[in-house]
Amino acid sequence: MTNVLSIVNQKGGVGKTTTSVNLSAFLAEQGKKTLVIDLDPQGNATSGFGIDKSVLESSVYDILVNDTPMNEVILKTDRKNLDICPTNINLAGAEVELVSAMSRETILKRAIESIGKKYDFILIDCPPSLGLLTINALAASTGVIVPIQGEYYALEGLTQLIDTINLVRKHLNPSIGIYGVIITMFDGRTQLTKQVTEEVSKYFGEKVFRTVIPRNIRLAEAPSHGKTIAEYDRNSKGGKAYLELAREVIARAKKQ
Numbered sequence: 693m694t695n696v697l698s699i700v701n702q703k704g705g706v707g708k709t710t711t712s713v714n715l716s717a718f719l720a721e722q723g724k725k726t727l728v729i730d731l732d733p734q735g736n737a738t739s740g741f742g743i744d745k746s747v748l749e750s751s752v753y754d755i756l757v758n759d760t761p762m763n764e765v766i767l768k769t770d771r772k773n774l775d776i777c778p779t780n781i782n783l784a785g786a787e788v789e790l791v792s793a794m795s796r797e798t799i800l801k802r803a804i805e806s807i808g809k810k811y812d813f814i815l816i817d818c819p820p821s822l823g824l825l826t827i828n829a830l831a832a833s834t835g836v837i838v839p840i841q842g843e844y845y846a847l848e849g850l851t852q853l854i855d856t857i858n859l860v861r862k863h864l865n866p867s868i869g870i871y872g873v874i875i876t877m878f879d880g881r882t883q884l885t886k887q888v889t890e891e892v893s894k895y896f897g898e899k900v901f902r903t904v905i906p907r908n909i910r911l912a913e914a915p916s917h918g919k920t921i922a923e924y925d926r927n928s929k930g931g932k933a934y935l936e937l938a939r940e941v942i943a944r945a946k947k948q
Contacts, residue, residue: 790824840874870899
């Protein structure tokens with residue numbers, strides 16, 4: 693079975709793209725055929741793999757708006773087992789253009805179904821909103837990974853996210869649920885981070901991954917070189933953390 697996992701939090705700057713790029717790299721390294729769908733108009737996951745967004749012949753926008761088959765948009769990365777469905781700023785207009793589209797909430801789901809079971813994992817990097825793009829991602833997914841930063845206001849807005857997931861489950865995708873919650877930007881030296889981690893664990897229980905993603909300068913530097921942390925500095929604290937997270941994600945998939 694293909695695990696289609698949306699990486700969602702309507703707050704910006706919580707580590708969605710960092711998680712999409714680096715988790716996918718280590719899933720691929722563990723032998724799992726992996727696809728990243730860049731659903732954020734900023735296209736940071738696309739550039740994070742060293743792809744020039746300005747010269748794309750086709751993108752996620754074409755899948756959603758022009759009915760282009762997904763297999764015509766997917767690009768192979770130079771990493772074994774790892775492909776990307778890239779995007780660029782064109783996607784910013786998609787939500788408006790999709791308003792009148794037939795079955796607009798399930799366009800991405802149908803596109804993913806068209807590529808069959810080619811992948812073990814499909815990770816969808818979602819924009820920082822709960823608009824039509826994110827609804828498409830949730831409708832297409834078997835589960836949701838929620839990155840939560842270990843900082844003040846971390847839990848703010850999560851009720852709205854849970855309500856949205858519940859609505860999608862009721863109307864569009866009965867099987868969707870939270871696959872896991874990952875604490876990002878963790879700084880074990882601060883009392884605040886520890887308190888936030890405890891709160892998140894109380895709220896989500898066993899859904900919280902044991903692995904936490906630390907604040908790490910190497911993680912922040914890697915995208916500017918068009919590299920994942922697996923290539924840029926796999927032995928950094930961030931690299932080791934994402935490797936452990938990939939192992940946890942794989943172990944969780946076996947229990948599904």
